[in-house]
Amino acid sequence: MNDIQERVAGSFKSQGMMATLGAQLVSVADGEVRIALPFSAKLSQQHGYVHAGAITSIVDTACGYAALTKAPPDCEVVTAEFKINLMRPAIGERFLAIGRVVSSGKLLTVCTGEVQAFSGTECKVVAVMQATIVNVRP
Amino acid sequence: MNDIQERVAGSFKSQGMMATLGAQLVSVADGEVRIALPFSAKLSQQHGYVHAGAITSIVDTACGYAALTKAPPDCEVVTAEFKINLMRPAIGERFLAIGRVVSSGKLLTVCTGEVQAFSGTECKVVAVMQATIVNVRP
Amino acid sequence: MNDIQERVAGSFKSQGMMATLGAQLVSVADGEVRIALPFSAKLSQQHGYVHAGAITSIVDTACGYAALTKAPPDCEVVTAEFKINLMRPAIGERFLAIGRVVSSGKLLTVCTGEVQAFSGTECKVVAVMQATIVNVRP
Amino acid sequence: MNDIQERVAGSFKSQGMMATLGAQLVSVADGEVRIALPFSAKLSQQHGYVHAGAITSIVDTACGYAALTKAPPDCEVVTAEFKINLMRPAIGERFLAIGRVVSSGKLLTVCTGEVQAFSGTECKVVAVMQATIVNVRP
Numbered sequence: 001m002n003d004i005q006e007r008v009a010g011s012f013k014s015q016g017m018m019a020t021l022g023a024q025l026v027s028v029a030d031g032e033v034r035i036a037l038p039f040s041a042k043l044s045q046q047h048g049y050v051h052a053g054a055i056t057s058i059v060d061t062a063c064g065y066a067a068l069t070k071a072p073p074d075c076e077v078v079t080a081e082f083k084i085n086l087m088r089p090a091i092g093e094r095f096l097a098i099g100r101v102v103s104s105g106k107l108l109t110v111c112t113g114e115v116q117a118f119s120g121t122e123c124k125v126v127a128v129m130q131a132t133i134v135n136v137r138p
Numbered sequence: 139m140n141d142i143q144e145r146v147a148g149s150f151k152s153q154g155m156m157a158t159l160g161a162q163l164v165s166v167a168d169g170e171v172r173i174a175l176p177f178s179a180k181l182s183q184q185h186g187y188v189h190a191g192a193i194t195s196i197v198d199t200a201c202g203y204a205a206l207t208k209a210p211p212d213c214e215v216v217t218a219e220f221k222i223n224l225m226r227p228a229i230g231e232r233f234l235a236i237g238r239v240v241s242s243g244k245l246l247t248v249c250t251g252e253v254q255a256f257s258g259t260e261c262k263v264v265a266v267m268q269a270t271i272v273n274v275r276p
Numbered sequence: 277m278n279d280i281q282e283r284v285a286g287s288f289k290s291q292g293m294m295a296t297l298g299a300q301l302v303s304v305a306d307g308e309v310r311i312a313l314p315f316s317a318k319l320s321q322q323h324g325y326v327h328a329g330a331i332t333s334i335v336d337t338a339c340g341y342a343a344l345t346k347a348p349p350d351c352e353v354v355t356a357e358f359k360i361n362l363m364r365p366a367i368g369e370r371f372l373a374i375g376r377v378v379s380s381g382k383l384l385t386v387c388t389g390e391v392q393a394f395s396g397t398e399c400k401v402v403a404v405m406q407a408t409i410v411n412v413r414p
Numbered sequence: 415m416n417d418i419q420e421r422v423a424g425s426f427k428s429q430g431m432m433a434t435l436g437a438q439l440v441s442v443a444d445g446e447v448r449i450a451l452p453f454s455a456k457l458s459q460q461h462g463y464v465h466a467g468a469i470t471s472i473v474d475t476a477c478g479y480a481a482l483t484k485a486p487p488d489c490e491v492v493t494a495e496f497k498i499n500l501m502r503p504a505i506g507e508r509f510l511a512i513g514r515v516v517s518s519g520k521l522l523t524v525c526t527g528e529v530q531a532f533s534g535t536e537c538k539v540v541a542v543m544q545a546t547i548v549n550v551r552p
Contacts, residue, residue: 017182052195061189125517223406248495268405287460288460293458296434327430
């Protein structure tokens, strides 16, 4: 595990929210981070599907950490804003959020993200995100 | 409690996600819904503040139910997309999400939302949202 | 005319795009800027209404200048991103874009904007925007 | 030229705005449309670069027509909303907007778009968009 992978893994573990959702860090590559979320009834919305807020939480987090892999070593990152399209109901046994860096500057990083839903052998993209992340010196 | 208030209250109670977050339905008026969220360490991100995903979950839900108050009685609503600006760290003892209808058509409703953070006697807006919600006939 | 009004007026005049659209600077207040656009067939989309791109241009510009009124005096501003909902066809004799600052930090300013369409004595909001603007030192 | 290409070409020609900007329809494929824009001083913002509103106009139009290639034959399309990140100043001799369909349903189509800037032999992505388009029966 290299430095940035260790840093992301440590930060991920410290997030109460990720544990509460049951989310798992899957992989950390340069400019791309993946987070998995198994279905749980405790994440449901009124129709029994996974709540948009849970889907958003994992893809926002994946985008943030993807941005961190491109940030200067002395920087932390903060999500300034994002936009998400929820294209289909989040039905599935397991969800995979992928955050990818599109452009990284000194100050701002732009990421795109998607969430895939897995049901049996089927995989469908249920959401796409576009996010702006800021490098901050702590 | 009128019909729409009852319908929103029932739907809210059926959401596993709202219970998991510890969110509470505060009020349902025509075109405006409020949801409260007490601080909890189980919702934290890596710096100990409330995770953007939790903040997003309550304001998205408030916008969705605000849209429902304007939907035809035989319709349900689904969030098509939203955009959120996270203007400050979500620091506070309690958070209040307000969703408001800006425009409602036969098919699409546009809402704005905000999240206020309360610390002692202080109140700050930490996030603003703009959302598009679709009326669907079940 | 105070300093910031003069600065905005000068900058507005230097924009080829504003002249091409026929847009006019209406007012510059602290945290709020208004820009008008008379209808013109040269701005039409395929149904004869005003193109979303023209509507977007004036409200993006209004938001940017609203942010400038809150920026440190030695800073310029650049729009990092925005989101716009086009709620109704842009039908009217005249359009008014209003950009307002919601939150301004050292680095980032968040604005909301709207575009009103005037037809005879009628006024309708046809679009709402949420934008993120960056302070840059030239 | 097939039916949909003819339909897009006819609609594009009827847009006063596209002529005013000097934009040209480059290609219409299933789920992907390209529009070019040569630099012109009449599209400039205050620093002499191309105005965000011009960049937005071409990529919004490209996304809309991309959605049209996936719409039922008796439908027209209307952009409900979009979000755009302006990642770099729009500096170049020529710009190319590409709109692509990510997901198309009965009612809503989600597109992503990008704008590339060409300067000499260099090509840079200056903007990315995520848009929601509605199928409407006229």
